[in-house]
Amino acid sequence: MNATKLLMRRFAVFGLRSSVWERAFPSALYQAVLRNILLAGCCLGILLGVAVGSAAAAKMPVAASIAPLGDFCRHLGGDLVEVQVLIPPGANLHAFEPAPSVIARASQARIFIYIGAGLEPWAARVLHVQEAKDRVVVAAAAGIPLLEAGDHGHGPEEAHEGKGPGPHEPEGEHHHKEDKHQHQSGNPHIWLDPVLAKDICRRVSAALIKADPAHAARYEANLRSYLAALDELDQEYRTQINTWRQKAFISFHPAFSYLARRYGLREVGVMEVTPGREPTPRHMQGIVAAVRHSGVKVMFTEAQFNPRVAQVIAQEAGVKVLVLDPMGGKPPYGSDYLQLMRHNLAVMAEAMK
Numbered sequence: 259m260n261a262t263k264l265l266m267r268r269f270a271v272f273g274l275r276s277s278v279w280e281r282a283f284p285s286a287l288y289q290a291v292l293r294n295i296l297l298a299g300c301c302l303g304i305l306l307g308v309a310v311g312s313a314a315a316a317k318m319p320v321a322a323s324i325a326p327l328g329d330f331c332r333h334l335g336g337d338l339v340e341v342q343v344l345i346p347p348g349a350n351l352h353a354f355e356p357a358p359s360v361i362a363r364a365s366q367a368r369i370f371i372y373i374g375a376g377l378e379p380w381a382a383r384v385l386h387v388q389e390a391k392d393r394v395v396v397a398a399a400a401g402i403p404l405l406e407a408g409d410h411g412h413g414p415e416e417a418h419e420g421k422g423p424g425p426h427e428p429e430g431e432h433h434h435k436e437d438k439h440q441h442q443s444g445n446p447h448i449w450l451d452p453v454l455a456k457d458i459c460r461r462v463s464a465a466l467i468k469a470d471p472a473h474a475a476r477y478e479a480n481l482r483s484y485l486a487a488l489d490e491l492d493q494e495y496r497t498q499i500n501t502w503r504q505k506a507f508i509s510f511h512p513a514f515s516y517l518a519r520r521y522g523l524r525e526v527g528v529m530e531v532t533p534g535r536e537p538t539p540r541h542m543q544g545i546v547a548a549v550r551h552s553g554v555k556v557m558f559t560e561a562q563f564n565p566r567v568a569q570v571i572a573q574e575a576g577v578k579v580l581v582l583d584p585m586g587g588k589p590p591y592g593s594d595y596l597q598l599m600r601h602n603l604a605v606m607a608e609a610m611k
Contacts, residue, residue, distance in 0.1 A: 317338060317339055318335070318339050318340070318368050318466075319367045319369075320340065320342070320368065320370075321341075321342045321370045321371070322341060322342070323345055323371070324351070324373065324377075325345070325585055325587045325593045326449045326585070327343075327371050327372070327373070327398065327449070327458070327462075328593060329586070329593050329594060329595040330458060330459050330462050331371065333483075333484045334459060334477060334480045334481055335466055336476065336480055338466075338473055338477075339466070344360055345585075347588055348562060348587065351377060351584075351585065354378075355380060356380055361380070364384045367393070368394065368469050368470075369393070369395075369396070369465050369466065370393065370394075371395075371462060371465065372396075372398065373397070373448070374398060374399040374400060375399040375444050375446035376444075377446035394465045394468050394469045396461050398449070399446055399448055402448055402454060402457065404444025404448070405519070406444055406445070445512055445515055447512070447514070447515065447584060449595075450513060450516055450517045450584055450599075450602075451516035452488050452520075453492055454516060454520075455595070456485055456488050459484055459488070460485075488596075491600070495517075495521055498603060498607055499521045499522065502607070502610045502611055503610070504554075504555055504556070506524040506552050506553065507523065507526070507556050507557070507558055507606075507609075507610070508525075508527045508545060508548070508549060508556070508557040508558070508571075508577070509528055509529070509557075510529050510530055510558065510559040510567075510568055511529065511531070511560070511563075512525065512531075513560060514558070514582065514584070526552045526554055527549070527554075529542075529559075529567055529571065530563075530567070536567060537567060542567075545575075546575045549577055550575060554575075554577060555577055556609035557571065557572050557575075557577050557578070557579050557580075558579075558581070558582045558606070559580075559581055559582075560581065561581055562585060580605050580608065580609055581605065583598060583601065
């Protein structure tokens with residue numbers, strides 16, 4: 259059935275017989291009028307569909323410096339947020355330098371979340387780029403007591419777990435002009451302690467609510483659900499580590515110091531104390547001596563670093579080298595924080611049971 263006959267039937271429904279239209283308009287004009295009406299209706303339908311689709315697809319833009327923070331944002335924001343992770347998988351956290359285009363996109367986000375404590379020195383450029391005055395910025399490490407360089411978290415210790423800010427007051431939140439957390443220093447790898455991860459998630463949730471109070475109930479429900487998942491992860495670590503006979507290890511650099519402190523592990527040495535600077539021969543000799551003295555059986559390197567130094571020390575000391583990942587973004591765990599942490603637990607268990 260062609261469009262003209264279809265419209266004639268529709269007009270008949272409203273009491274407009276086709277003969278009335280035929281008498282009012284010459285045949286050619288009659289056909290043209292009907293075609294134009296049909297075309298206008300189709301265009302209106304398309305425009306309405308696009309408008310409705312655009313409204314449904316609108317999401318709050320969020321920029322996160324690292325993959326674990328991005329995953330927290332996705333779980334806590336759900337389908338209300340569009341998350342951009344700035345540091346790509348496999349990149350060296352301490353040497354990463356974002357392109358100007360990345361800085362520009364991050365500066366346009368409604369929420370910008372980063373660790374702080376010197377991990378992302380380039381974040382200051384994001385904070386100084388001109389942007390909307392109501393943008394919410396969260397420095398996740400703000401207010402958390404940080405381990406100092408050389409503090410490897412020996413033995414079980416009750417590490418800090420903040421109770422988090424109130425629902426509309428994200429601790430560590432500030433505007434770009436203040437930069438009040440830029441000078442905090444210490445070990446920044448707080449997200450690798452599942453209990454401190456809960457503290458970070460409370461701040462992320464508070465930031466989401468501050469930026470989008472209309473959906474506060476959804477953000478709060480998402481937070482409760484994800485905190486429960488982190489509690490399960492924490493319990494898995496406690497249960498498994500309690501069964502390990504070996505509790506001491508050597509690490510490539512102090513990414514897992516907070517985890518060691520939380521669960522009573524002993525990080526007896528660190529190969530690369532200063533990020534990006536290879537250890538001196540004297541330091542390597544000291545690591546070998548520490549391995550032999552402590553009875554360490556394993557040395558953990560990281561997926562983002564060249565394992566050559568670890569292999570040299572391991573060969574000299576006669577220990578196994580295994581790879582942990584503090585960042586994620588690679589198979590089989592991808593950017594899922596919970597899967598990443600369970601992968602690291604399985605790797606550690608392989609050598610320390």
